[in-house]
Amino acid sequence: MRCKVTLAALAATILVGFLLGMVRPAWALPTFARKYGFDCTMCHSSFPRLNDFGQRYRMNGYQLPGREAEDKDVLHSPAPFAMRTSAGISYNTDNNPSNPASDLKRFQVNSLDLLSGGILGRNISYLVVYTPPMAASRSTAGQQASVEMANVVFSNLLCSTWLNLRAGRFEPACIPFSVARRLTISPYEVYNFGSPLGAPVNEPLEGVEVYGYGRQGWNWAAGAVNGTAYTTKVSADFYGRVSKVLGAGWGQTAGQRIGVTAYSGKVPDSTGTLQNFFRFGADASFNAAWINLSIQYILGMDRRELWPSGSTEKYVMHSGGFAQLNLMPIDKLAGFARLDLVKPQKPADLDRDQITRYTAGIRYYFVYQLALHLEYSHRIEKQLTGPDAKEDFGAVRLDFAF
């Protein structure tokens, strides 16, 4: 016990010392911004969402486009570490009597991510996001230790932006709207939707992705990844994506982006036999001044063996998506509103019915790396029999990174 207290005191002292040291404005910036002396808004329209410059920078392997030869590597830059965490009041009520434990109303520390990224050599860079273990307690939302991302990017292969390679664990390009950098706490339902036997395509995957882009607005990506099911059997999933930006920009905060995605995966059924599932997506990101409208549609086709149903069809189908409005009227304020909808073609085939979620909120940035996040979300899942399962979620949090 005494050891724990000493350890806590030591950690607190160092942390406070470090925070006090951060009063120098130039140091109060996460890793990439600190390296160059930029503000966060160089790459983020509203942290953590990337703007076009940030997206271009990310695609170029965390190198300033056109300045790869002079960009400093990680050994010649300030310590390449950053932290992100979030603390505040959350409440969650769920009228589903089968899941009463999800009711919650308390002040919590919700997450802690440790990030490191930088350039290892010209056109070779890395990113690591580590989540340390936090035991669930009265005031802490628990999280397991995990390496959320750890990847190396080889950029501008063949001296062209048309060929780049990302290897390791990364957020795949088949997720057109980043889950890791979304504004909302509430998840994208359509990315979360998957068979009970296989994890959905909503999180970083391990494997290799090649991608490219040109100045005419075309982007492409193809990947081979471990897949969404953890199995001892060797089973690679494959995906591909093509998108086009019309007008100047990258479709994040400027330009109009449209894209299509296809994903082919395998998941073991209850007997251990690998079964196919497919996702076909179309997406668009429209921008006008400080308004962004993001639209995602995904059609899912899963082998019937992956769902506990008595379907006679070879594949069971479901579809859904979301429409999200992002508003950035001024640097310090961002607003968002989203409608999520996922619907099985034949609910009886999946033993699930339509999911609808309404989400809205605002983020106010006291300074660029500290946001007050207010969010409300209402989720309705129709039941095959009986009343709908409804869930309310609300949060008032401080989201900060340094």
Add this chain to the structure above:
Amino acid sequence: MKRAFLVIIMLGVVLCLPRSPSPQAQEGYLANTPLPTVPIPPDNPQTDAKILLGKQLYFETRLSADNTISCATCHAPSTAWANHGKTDTGIRGQVGGRNSGTIIDAAYMRYQFWDGRAGSLEEQALGPIHNPIEMGETLENVVKKLNDIPGYHSQFQQVFGTDANTDGIAKAIAAFERTIVTGPSPFDRYKMGEKSALNAAAVRGMDLFNGKAHCSSCHSGPAFSDQGFHNLGVGYKDGKYSDVGRYAVTKNSKDMGSFKTPGLRNAAETWPYLHDGSEKTLMDVINLYDRGGVQNPNLDPMMLPLHLTANEKQDLEAFLNALTGPVPAINPPKLPE
């Protein structure tokens, strides 16, 4: 839990490690900081006599073919060592194709001229003399003219121990130009701790400059220039570039339509702007960037629409105005007979 604390401790220790980097390193290596001392090439040390000779040569119209144009004609002290005309007018009323950039802080630039064809001030100094549109004189004639003027002949003997020659002319003019540097601007004073040196609008503009407006990705470092070349699409029309820019030097197609990133110190006084003088005011330039430049096949990848509000543009302009520092007052010297 223990492991979480350990991680925090390790991270804290790493980030708190004592270090004594340069101000730039502390703020990130592309950060805008006060100017360091002027770099002096080892083979051309500054001396008072050389600077005086250079000053005379800078104002000397006899360096031109018809004795009407001097360096100061297009880079006049009264117009912030630049020219407020869109482009230059040389001998016999000939009009050039590019705007006269200021020589203020040119000493800090790695390349000279909009296309960077000169790698030093010494190399640059001779360029306009034998440019047929500007001063239109041969270097041989210039050397002969100067040696025929006793005042110059004796000064060259005193400074270089030789008769006037092209090397001496270049070195003397470059030495003088290295004295035309800005003193502390409100921005510099702010950076050095005088927080009242910038008003609120300029501080907001500084944040925009380093953030949303993306200026400092190219206008970086003490001189507010990355010393590089970028294509903004200026002059591109109907599928053609009115000026190939850096491509004329490198013959690399990637450089087509690219021009040197100018420094921004005292930019408020050096209108009009860009290589062709096509933008009259700082606000016009801000609007050009806000649009994401002019679309063309070689547009710089960092040129993206900014969506700045009217207030943000004004803040940015306020910050650019705050980059204006005092420049040495120079009166035209008495020229040797």
